[in-house]
Amino acid sequence: MDSKNLATAKVHANIAIIKYWGKKEEKLKIPFNSSISFTLDKFYTKTCIIKEKGLTKDVFYLNNVLQDDNETQKISKVLDHFRNKEEFVVVKSSNSMPTAAGLSSSSSGLAALVVAANYTFNTKKSDSELSYLARLGSGSASRSLFGPFAIWKTSDIDHEAIAYPLDCDLDLSMIILILSVQKKEVLSRDGMKHCVETSSLFNTWVEQANRDAITMQKYMKEKDFTNMGKLMEKNTLLMHETTKYANPPFSYLKNATFEAIELVKEIRKNGIEAYFTMDAGPNVKILCQTKDCAALTKKLLEKYPEEKIVVSKGASNYEILPGDQT
Numbered sequence: 432m433d434s435k436n437l438a439t440a441k442v443h444a445n446i447a448i449i450k451y452w453g454k455k456e457e458k459l460k461i462p463f464n465s466s467i468s469f470t471l472d473k474f475y476t477k478t479c480i481i482k483e484k485g486l487t488k489d490v491f492y493l494n495n496v497l498q499d500d501n502e503t504q505k506i507s508k509v510l511d512h513f514r515n516k517e518e519f520v521v522v523k524s525s526n527s528m529p530t531a532a533g534l535s536s537s538s539s540g541l542a543a544l545v546v547a548a549n550y551t552f553n554t555k556k557s558d559s560e561l562s563y564l565a566r567l568g569s570g571s572a573s574r575s576l577f578g579p580f581a582i583w584k585t586s587d588i589d590h591e592a593i594a595y596p597l598d599c600d601l602d603l604s605m606i607i608l609i610l611s612v613q614k615k616e617v618l619s620r621d622g623m624k625h626c627v628e629t630s631s632l633f634n635t636w637v638e639q640a641n642r643d644a645i646t647m648q649k650y651m652k653e654k655d656f657t658n659m660g661k662l663m664e665k666n667t668l669l670m671h672e673t674t675k676y677a678n679p680p681f682s683y684l685k686n687a688t689f690e691a692i693e694l695v696k697e698i699r700k701n702g703i704e705a706y707f708t709m710d711a712g713p714n715v716k717i718l719c720q721t722k723d724c725a726a727l728t729k730k731l732l733e734k735y736p737e738e739k740i741v742v743s744k745g746a747s748n749y750e751i752l753p754g755d756q757t
């Protein structure tokens with residue numbers, strides 16, 4: 432591809448406020464429950480795809496590091512939906528956040544890949560189709576096409592289990608408390624599969640999470656931040672409870688996670704509305720109203736160093752930037 436035609440897809444990561452946890456169809460990644468997300472302005476992936484003649488397979492660089500066959504095959508499978516056979520490319524991606532540390536790098540990574548592929552191969556797919564194809568790469572990526580809020584609906588029909596933007600007329604932010612940047616011990620896909628197969632709490636989770644997704648939409652419509660925050664916490668805790676009832680049990684949460692949760696509760700008692708959530712890792716994300724960000728950050732700085740605190744507004748939709756900006 433002529434370098435003047437190169438472009439970079441910039442797509443934001445999302446954090447679920449109602450979690451996706453468990454697939455009813457493994458290969459197609461159809462979720463048992465609907466999930467709702469908040470897209471983060473500060474956390475994103477930039478991806479540029481370069482067509483090069485003479486390649487015999489795809490070449491994938493993540494943060495300037497050449498990836499092995501296993502990682503490259505994952506992206507090749509997604510690219511196959513956009514190109515003619517044997518049209519191999521160089522894919523360059525960079526993450527603004529640590530990779531595979533429960534900071535949702537896979538959500539923006541796979542979504543940036545489909546947006547970049549749609550541009551490079553000129554396939555003119557709609558955002559709904561892109562959400563579907565991102566889902567095949569990583570479930571939560573289906574939600575990253577839209578911001579600041581998206582819902583990924585469960586369905587028995589493959590092509591209907593895609594994400595849509597959701598309206599919510601509240602100005603919210605999320606503060607990410609980076610307690611660990613180590614790669615996950617249990618990948619989310621393995622953790623959720625283990626829970627589907629062995630957790631005695633799994634059916635309870637699915638029923639409750641589907642109800643939570645409906646209730647959350649009601650609170651969002653009503654601009655009821657207090658109930659949104661409370662429900663997010665409840666849903667988070669139930670998701671993590673499923674891991675404790677798996678066989679053998681496991682946990683993504685560490686002592687540092689529980690300390691941060693206690694601090695959030697204390698801050699709340701003292702009058703700043705803040706609510707916690709955690710994903711497949713120990714890091715804590717705190718949902719608040721943007722007007723409270725400064726006061727909340729000040730409180731967090733009493734316990735944590737500045738470099739562990741990332742304040743992020745909600746992000747709107749993805750962008751296509753000119754040239755290679757990875």
Ligand code: PMV
Nearest residue numbers: 447450451570571619710711
């Ligand atoms: O899309 P995956 O395979 O990275 O799974 C994401 C799972 C959670 O982050 C725990 C929840 C969610 O909905 O994002």
